[in-house]
Amino acid sequence: xxxxxxxxxxxxxxxxxxxxxxxxxxxxxxxxxxxxxxxxxxxxxxxxxxxxxxxxxxxxxxxxxxxxxxxxxxxxxxxxxxxxxxxxxxxxxxxxxxxxxxxxxxxxxxxxxxxxxxxxxxxxxxxxxxxxxxxxxxxxxxxxxxxxxxxxxxxxxxxxxxxxxxxxxxxxxxxxxxxxxxxxxxxxxxxxxxxxxxxxxxxxxxxxxxxxxxxxxxxxxxxxxxxxxxxxxxxxxxxxxxxxxxxxxxxxxxxxxxxxxxxxxxxxxxxxxxxxxxxxxxxxx
Amino acid sequence: xxxxxxxxxxxxxxxxxxxxxxxxxxxxxxxxxxxxxxxxxxxxxxxxxxxxxxxxxxxxxxxxxxxxxxxxxxxxxxxxxxxxxxxxxxxxxxxxxxxxxxxxxxxxxxxxxxxxxxxxxxxxxxxxxxxxxxxxxxxxxxxxxxxxxxxxxxxxxxxxxxxxxxxxxxxxxxxxxxxxxxxxxxxxxxxxxxxxxxxxxxxxxxxxxxxxxxxxxxxxxxxxxxxxxxxxxxxxxxxxxxxxxxxxxxxxxxxxxxxxxxxxxxxxxxxxxxxxxxxxxxxxx
Numbered sequence: 398x399x400x401x402x403x404x405x406x407x408x409x410x411x412x413x414x415x416x417x418x419x420x421x422x423x424x425x426x427x428x429x430x431x432x433x434x435x436x437x438x439x440x441x442x443x444x445x446x447x448x449x450x451x452x453x454x455x456x457x458x459x460x461x462x463x464x465x466x467x468x469x470x471x472x473x474x475x476x477x478x479x480x481x482x483x484x485x486x487x488x489x490x491x492x493x494x495x496x497x498x499x500x501x502x503x504x505x506x507x508x509x510x511x512x513x514x515x516x517x518x519x520x521x522x523x524x525x526x527x528x529x530x531x532x533x534x535x536x537x538x539x540x541x542x543x544x545x546x547x548x549x550x551x552x553x554x555x556x557x558x559x560x561x562x563x564x565x566x567x568x569x570x571x572x573x574x575x576x577x578x579x580x581x582x583x584x585x586x587x588x589x590x591x592x593x594x595x596x597x598x599x600x601x602x603x604x605x606x607x608x609x610x611x612x613x614x615x616x617x618x619x620x621x622x623x624x625x626x627x628x629x630x631x632x633x634x635x636x637x638x639x640x641x642x643x644x645x646x647x648x649x650x651x652x653x654x655x656x657x658x659x660x661x662x663x664x665x666x667x668x669x670x671x672x673x674x675x676x677x678x679x680x681x682x
Numbered sequence: 683x684x685x686x687x688x689x690x691x692x693x694x695x696x697x698x699x700x701x702x703x704x705x706x707x708x709x710x711x712x713x714x715x716x717x718x719x720x721x722x723x724x725x726x727x728x729x730x731x732x733x734x735x736x737x738x739x740x741x742x743x744x745x746x747x748x749x750x751x752x753x754x755x756x757x758x759x760x761x762x763x764x765x766x767x768x769x770x771x772x773x774x775x776x777x778x779x780x781x782x783x784x785x786x787x788x789x790x791x792x793x794x795x796x797x798x799x800x801x802x803x804x805x806x807x808x809x810x811x812x813x814x815x816x817x818x819x820x821x822x823x824x825x826x827x828x829x830x831x832x833x834x835x836x837x838x839x840x841x842x843x844x845x846x847x848x849x850x851x852x853x854x855x856x857x858x859x860x861x862x863x864x865x866x867x868x869x870x871x872x873x874x875x876x877x878x879x880x881x882x883x884x885x886x887x888x889x890x891x892x893x894x895x896x897x898x899x900x901x902x903x904x905x906x907x908x909x910x911x912x913x914x915x916x917x918x919x920x921x922x923x924x925x926x927x928x929x930x931x932x933x934x935x936x937x938x939x940x941x942x943x944x945x946x947x948x949x950x951x952x953x954x955x956x957x958x959x960x961x962x963x964x965x966x967x
Binding site: 457522612623 | 741
């Protein structure tokens with residue numbers, strides 16, 4: 398099983414791929430677009446992409462790619478994002494002059510930089526890429542022995558770096574949700590709970606149509622675990638909705654609800670049904 | 683009028699502040715938290731922060747700050763995000779070896795880098811900050827005459843850089859929504875339409891409560907222009923909702939709808955009412 402992801406080895410997306418497919422091989426891609434293309438063109442069996450972060454929100458670009466490509470969502474998982482501070486063996490924390498990482502990771506560790514004013518936060522393309530640049534001594538802002546990187550603990554192992562400090566991030570409630578995309582649906586487990594992701598554009602945008610749509614689910618006792626509207630900049634009165642409903646699209650009651658939604662929508666697409674993953678709790682990963 | 687924003691002069695947030703308050707003075711802050719603190723502690727009259735981007739989604743961190751601080755939303759505006767490529771006077775496009783900017787801006791201009799493979803995209807903390815670093819020749823990846831920056835056209839003017847190319851971004855439908863926060867409500871214009879932002883936690887999370895909530899608005903003919911659910915990692919069955927409804931919280935029918943929402947919610951907070959801004963259309967900014 399070969400799983401495409403965006404980033405370099407040690408990326409959080411790669412960790413999500415390994416959690417979903419233990420023992421899988423992984424295919425690093427430069428962009429999310431390449432992940433979808435790799436699956437579509439059979440260069441990879443599956444792709445794993447982040448779709449929302451608890452602090453940052455939904456990653457609309459990946460929802461756009463889901464809408465644009467004829468792939469199916471087959472799995473989901475949540476990953477707690479925990480940054481480790483790593484450096485070349487022999488480097489001591491008090492000698493660090495710069496720490497490189499993705500700007501979001503640097504921002505998530507701002508308390509560390511406030512406590513260590515002699516250490517500058519330097520933006521890098523991505524987290525695991527920063528660990529790799531440090532290991533390869535590639536265009537670093539200082540001598541390599543004065544530079545650290547913030548990335549996953551897995552990245553430290555891959556690039557032979559020593560972890561100086563674990564869980565450097567300010568907040569523990571930072572997690573990312575990943576979806577797995579495939580060319581065809583996977584066989585669902587025998588037992589649920591399941592979840593189904595949908596995207597739809599209401600038939601007409603007037604007060605009441607959203608209520609009619611939520612009513613289709615409520616009437617059949619179906620829980621919605623996500624609802625999100627997104628304005629369409631080309632049509633100021635059009636909204637696209639992303640919904641996650643509990644259940645499988647192939648079985649009642651969700652199957653019936655989808656049929657009832659048809660007359661209420663201009664566009665309705667089932668992105669896929671999959672086993673419902675548990676949300677991570679505080680203090681667990 | 684002094685308006686706090688995150689970033690340095692020439693930042694998109696500062697442009698949003700100037701669009702909302704023509705002729706205002708602006709106070710640059712390092713973080714969004716500092717923007718809220720500046721308003722709360724009367725160091726600034728207002729703050730202007732981005733809350734959602736058409737490609738990236740809602741910026742949950744700023745919604746968290748809205749929930750945590752006792753400030754009121756008093757205005758909104760949309761800004762089309764257009765990146766200009768700028769450099770020191772005398773630099774020619776074909777001599778550029780590196781272009782510095784925020785990673786999101788670099789990603790939004792990936793077509794340019796694909797067409798100019800000799801030019802490397804180098805991550806920087808923020809867009810206007812990249813223009814300032816270039817003008818100040820501060821820790822650049824190459825000689826300054828071989829470096830460009832991607833930032834707003836305003837940043838080029840502020841830092842004395844020459845624009846080599848306008849609108850370098852791949853897509854034109856990239857816009858950001860900004861909210862203005864104040865210590866107290868502003869007087870609304872005489873004529874609407876108005877909008878009101880709310881956050882709520884349903885009274886109990888069961889199938890049907892979302893339908894009951896949308897029903898409160900539908901029953902009174904009130905349009906919802908945004909609805910977004912966000913899971914609470916501490917309480918896997920709790921969701922927080924962000925809603926924008928058309929109308930003022932001080933006037934019927936929205937005032938009555940808010941009263942009807944009370945028994946359906948464990949938490950209900952009006953973040954503010956303000957004049958509804960138009961969504962930008964393609965080809966306009």
